[in-house]
Amino acid sequence: MAARNVRLTNLLVATLIGLAGSGSALAIFPNGGFEQGDFSSWTIGGGSNQGLLGATPFTSASISITPGGPGPTALIGTLTDPNAPTLVLPRLGSVTAQLNNAAGGSLVTTLKQVDTVTSADVDSSDGLPHIRFSFAPVLEDPNHTPNEQPYFYVALRRVSDNSLLFEQFAYSGQAGVNFLTAPTGWKYLPFQDVDVSLPANAVGEQIELTVIAADCSLSGHGGYVYVDGFGSQALPPAGGGQGSGVPQEVPSLSPLGLLGLIAGVLGLTAILRRKAA
Numbered sequence: 001m002a003a004r005n006v007r008l009t010n011l012l013v014a015t016l017i018g019l020a021g022s023g024s025a026l027a028i029f030p031n032g033g034f035e036q037g038d039f040s041s042w043t044i045g046g047g048s049n050q051g052l053l054g055a056t057p058f059t060s061a062s063i064s065i066t067p068g069g070p071g072p073t074a075l076i077g078t079l080t081d082p083n084a085p086t087l088v089l090p091r092l093g094s095v096t097a098q099l100n101n102a103a104g105g106s107l108v109t110t111l112k113q114v115d116t117v118t119s120a121d122v123d124s125s126d127g128l129p130h131i132r133f134s135f136a137p138v139l140e141d142p143n144h145t146p147n148e149q150p151y152f153y154v155a156l157r158r159v160s161d162n163s164l165l166f167e168q169f170a171y172s173g174q175a176g177v178n179f180l181t182a183p184t185g186w187k188y189l190p191f192q193d194v195d196v197s198l199p200a201n202a203v204g205e206q207i208e209l210t211v212i213a214a215d216c217s218l219s220g221h222g223g224y225v226y227v228d229g230f231g232s233q234a235l236p237p238a239g240g241g242q243g244s245g246v247p248q249e250v251p252s253l254s255p256l257g258l259l260g261l262i263a264g265v266l267g268l269t270a271i272l273r274r275k276a277a
């Protein structure tokens with residue numbers, strides 16, 4: 001019996017050492033491309049959309065979700081989405097995750113993961129850790145008041161001080177956001193390829209990723225977000241370009257992209273100031 005316990009202990013120690021060793025060499029966000037065929041390593045949450053609080057411009061503090069069963073999720077293979085017909089799906093690999101769906105019900109689906117930045121996330125081109133991913137919101141536009149519209153939210157935060165590294169947030173049809181309009185009348189964005197460069201001292205720090213996709217708060221209209229490719233590796237361009245024939249700007253130059261970039265730069269500047277102080 002004692003010998004068996006020793007063997008078990010040795011096995012456990014060896015396993016822990018193995019996990020620790022492999023963990024330090026793995027890039028951030030396991031199953032970041034959903035290629036395990038499920039949502040393992042991710043936390044799915046949500047509830048009911050009570051409408052955004054306060055007045056425009058909305059911030060993350062405007063988000064009000066009544067806890068309850070999460071909205072739907074799905075893994076999408078090859079698909080032409082009539083609500084976003086220029087998107088080429090899947091975005092990367094064999095599946096792309098879909099958070100929430102076209103049906104209403106005032107549902108909200110949230111996707112979260114906390115993981116640690118490691119040296120494996122450092123980009124050789126600039127010596128800095130990077131977080132990269134791609135997302136495309138697809139929102140019905142019932143022309144409710146802004147706080148009642150379907151919306152999406154994407155954010156990256158440093159856990160140690162809750163500082164914002166990246167954020168994008170818009171309700172359907174929001175002025176200044178370059179939404180495309182599908183023949184179905186839905187509003188959507190081409191895949192937004194995000195590349196957030198972190199300060200060098202972010203290695204060893206935990207980063208929390210959050211994506212939220214919300215139906216309208218009056219329950220009759222849907223909204224969802226496609227997400228893929230979470231990690232530190234550069235993403236190949238989206239298939240089908242950026243919607244040939246559809247007048248639009250390059251995503252990285254769109255007001256929404258710029259807002260995100262500004263938010264990211266402000267976040268990094270704040271961190272750098274704090275570190276310098």
Ligand SMILES: [Ca+2]
Nearest residue numbers: 033092093095
């Ligand atoms: Ca994928």
